[in-house]
Amino acid sequence: MDILVSGLLLAGTYALVAIGLNLQYGVARIMNLANGEMLVLGALAAFWLYTTTQVSPLLTIFLVGPVAFVGNWLIYRFLLTPLVRRSKNQGMLEVDSILATFGMSFFLVGVMVSLEGGFFAYKYLSEPIVILGSITGLNRFVAFLLAVLIGGALYLWLNHSRSGAAVRAVAVNTEAAGLVGINVPGVSALAFAIGGAVTSVGGALISTFITLDASIGVIFTMKALIIVIMGGVGDIRGAIVAAIILGLVETTVATLIDPGLTLVAAYLIFLLVLLLRPQGLFGKSAT
Amino acid sequence: MKRRNILKLAAAAALAGGLSLGNAAFAGDTVKIGAVAPKTGPLAGGSTVTHWPNIELWVKQVNERGGLKVDGTQKKIELIEYDDKTNPGEHIKAVQRLATQDKVDFMIAPYGTGFHIAAAPIYAKYGYPMISVTAITDQIGELSSRYPTMFFTLGSTTSFVEGVRDILVDMHKAGTIGNKVAMVNVADAFGIELADVARKLFPAAGLEIVYDKSYPLGTPDLSPVMKGAKASGPDAFIAWSYPPDTFGLTEQAIIENLQVKVFYTAVASSFPAYGGAFGSKINNTLGAGGSNPSDPKIAAWRDAHKAATGLDADYWASANTYVSLQILEQAIEGIGKTDSAAVTEYIKTHTFDTIMGDISFDQQNSAKYWTVGQWQDGVFHGVKGSNVDGAVAVRVKDGWN
Numbered sequence: 001m002d003i004l005v006s007g008l009l010l011a012g013t014y015a016l017v018a019i020g021l022n023l024q025y026g027v028a029r030i031m032n033l034a035n036g037e038m039l040v041l042g043a044l045a046a047f048w049l050y051t052t053t054q055v056s057p058l059l060t061i062f063l064v065g066p067v068a069f070v071g072n073w074l075i076y077r078f079l080l081t082p083l084v085r086r087s088k089n090q091g092m093l094e095v096d097s098i099l100a101t102f103g104m105s106f107f108l109v110g111v112m113v114s115l116e117g118g119f120f121a122y123k124y125l126s127e128p129i130v131i132l133g134s135i136t137g138l139n140r141f142v143a144f145l146l147a148v149l150i151g152g153a154l155y156l157w158l159n160h161s162r163s164g165a166a167v168r169a170v171a172v173n174t175e176a177a178g179l180v181g182i183n184v185p186g187v188s189a190l191a192f193a194i195g196g197a198v199t200s201v202g203g204a205l206i207s208t209f210i211t212l213d214a215s216i217g218v219i220f221t222m223k224a225l226i227i228v229i230m231g232g233v234g235d236i237r238g239a240i241v242a243a244i245i246l247g248l249v250e251t252t253v254a255t256l257i258d259p260g261l262t263l264v265a266a267y268l269i270f271l272l273v274l275l276l277r278p279q280g281l282f283g284k285s286a287t
Numbered sequence: 288m289k290r291r292n293i294l295k296l297a298a299a300a301a302l303a304g305g306l307s308l309g310n311a312a313f314a315g316d317t318v319k320i321g322a323v324a325p326k327t328g329p330l331a332g333g334s335t336v337t338h339w340p341n342i343e344l345w346v347k348q349v350n351e352r353g354g355l356k357v358d359g360t361q362k363k364i365e366l367i368e369y370d371d372k373t374n375p376g377e378h379i380k381a382v383q384r385l386a387t388q389d390k391v392d393f394m395i396a397p398y399g400t401g402f403h404i405a406a407a408p409i410y411a412k413y414g415y416p417m418i419s420v421t422a423i424t425d426q427i428g429e430l431s432s433r434y435p436t437m438f439f440t441l442g443s444t445t446s447f448v449e450g451v452r453d454i455l456v457d458m459h460k461a462g463t464i465g466n467k468v469a470m471v472n473v474a475d476a477f478g479i480e481l482a483d484v485a486r487k488l489f490p491a492a493g494l495e496i497v498y499d500k501s502y503p504l505g506t507p508d509l510s511p512v513m514k515g516a517k518a519s520g521p522d523a524f525i526a527w528s529y530p531p532d533t534f535g536l537t538e539q540a541i542i543e544n545l546q547v548k549v550f551y552t553a554v555a556s557s558f559p560a561y562g563g564a565f566g567s568k569i570n571n572t573l574g575a576g577g578s579n580p581s582d583p584k585i586a587a588w589r590d591a592h593k594a595a596t597g598l599d600a601d602y603w604a605s606a607n608t609y610v611s612l613q614i615l616e617q618a619i620e621g622i623g624k625t626d627s628a629a630v631t632e633y634i635k636t637h638t639f640d641t642i643m644g645d646i647s648f649d650q651q652n653s654a655k656y657w658t659v660g661q662w663q664d665g666v667f668h669g670v671k672g673s674n675v676d677g678a679v680a681v682r683v684k685d686g687w688n
Contacts (some may be wrong), residue, residue, distance in 0.1 A: 117335030213332035
């Protein structure tokens with residue numbers, strides 16, 4: 001039971017890390033290597049507001065979300081749209097966007113280091129609660145609930161609304177979506193902005209129980225990449241299922257075998273998925 | 288944004304572009320000192336607490352009093368900083384650049400054990416005295432005989448583990464605790480080396496290691512580790528940990544309400560941010576490092592540190608870092624020239640008056656350092672050390688309130 005609870009809570013953390021990148025890569029076709037930095041920016045905002053004015057991180061997310069939405073929309077419109085326009089095919093856009101966002105990640109790290117070079121050390125809701133007989137941190141549980149909420153809301157929006165259908169259409173086939181009258185640049189910008197907002201909100205939540213610093217973003221980018229590739233690009237369900245698998249497997253290995261082997265286990269699963277289902281668990285095979 | 292931050296931003300931007308700052312000053316008017324350490328990357332969180340602020344403070348203080356006394360006059364320090372991005376390759380390149388292009392007179396030692404070992408050959412090649420602080424290793428003898436310009440000031444791996452062992456053994460003999468120790472370590476050179484030494488020293492002293500696991504650096508969820516340690520029913524919990532996991536393990540111990548009489552975490556336990564994050568809950572937890580904050584010299588330095596940098600100094604290597612700069616300063620002024628070979632020789636043969644008292648080197652190693660400290664009512668006091676004064680009695684950990 002300990003394994004199930006801890007594993008699911010860890011999965012919630014992973015989902016927060018990966019859902020945003022999934023939208024950005026799946027819909028806007030931007031492989032955003034600055035994803036982790038976006039997350040750390042959210043964490044930095046939560047840390048600052050909490051330590052200077054005692055604003056609860058749970059309120060901070062309502063500030064971080066919209067600001068990150070606007071910020072990411074602007075990034076897409078002004079920094080990434082030129083790349084989208086000039087790329088002749090998706091492969092070229094991926095290469096260009098990887099290079100551009102890689103550079104952006106350094107810029108963001110530099111900005112954050114200048115604001116706060118040390119650890120974002122604070123604790124919020126660091127209280128024990130008992131779930132199904134297993135002790136865990138309240139902050140982790142809250143982050144899990146919000147991950148469920150965000151994931152659920154995105155799923156409903158994508159699958160049961162007209163604008164969501166447009167986003168899915170762009171994810172499936174950019175050109176065809178344009179042919180049926182969908183405003184592809186607009187939808188892509190929207191998806192990129194929502195992705196950035198989800199990631200920074202995730203960062204604010206994660207910072208309540210993991211001590212981050214300005215340079216740690218790359219670790220989260222790597223985890224997000226694994227989850228997105230495992231789950232299948234452009235499918236929210238895939239990212240969530242992959243996060244759950246990763247969370248449960250890592251916790252099981254840490255509890256029953258050895259905590260030292262969690263990374264090995266994570267990469268082993270990743271390899272298996274790549275070997276057996278290269279398009280990802282929920283991905284559509286390339287035609 | 289404060290002015291300091293803007294300056295830092297400008298510095299970061301200049302560094303990113305591979306430019307060096309302050310080249311405008313004429314050579315000869317200043318003493319050029321180079322510093323290479325992480326400003327970004329995994330070790331940046333620690334270096335911005337322990338390493339960089341003390342360099343900033345020291346340069347400011349020396350320049351405010353007119354500069355270093357060399358060549359029969361006073362010359363201000365011109366500091367040239369590079370970010371090694373926590374990458375040994377970058378570090379070595381930056382050192383080469385400092386030596387060959389910026390032509391600095393002296394260099395400040397790196398931050399982090401691995402960097403000292405990786406970069407020692409290049410510092411030695413250019414003949415700069417390298418007064419190491421954040422280098423904890425059992426290879427001190429070997430390294431100092433191989434690199435005649437390298438000095439150590441923070442103790443060895445074994446002395447570190449011995450500090451912890453002595454506390455456990457004393458408490459066990461006094462009947463305060465049983466002999467069961469749960470031990471975890473971060474799977475990184477630092478943690479692995481300390482755990483290896485502890486696996487030999489603890490059982491030899493009659494302690495039983497009932498839980499012994501490692502976890503990868505950057506593990507997002509340490510609750511399985513803490514649950515496992517708790518289930519082993521230990522009297523003491525020892526973690527050879529790095530900053531993020533020091534915070535993570537402490538939080539999990541609070542959540543799991545781990546009832547041990549000794550709780551020890553390694554790096555970052557001495558950071559003011561650690562005390563700030565957990566407040567009274569971590570009263571009587573032990574950690575790597577230590578200091579004697581009631582010593583007037585240390586207290587004055589802490590005040591100056593806060594005033595100059597806006598940051599509280601950590602209760603461990605911050606002081607040693609400042610001491611290493613004081614040693615460099617006194618050696619340069621003792622020689623009165625920017626002659627690195629003569630300064631190195633001076634360091635080997637003289638005693639230095641520092642904020643930690645008199646320091647001298649035996650075989651390039653200073654035996655004055657703290658090994659274990661304890662948070663007692665909001666201040667991290669040294670409880671074990673080598674040749675240091677002001678150690679306070681160890682208290683028993685009693686719950687997490």
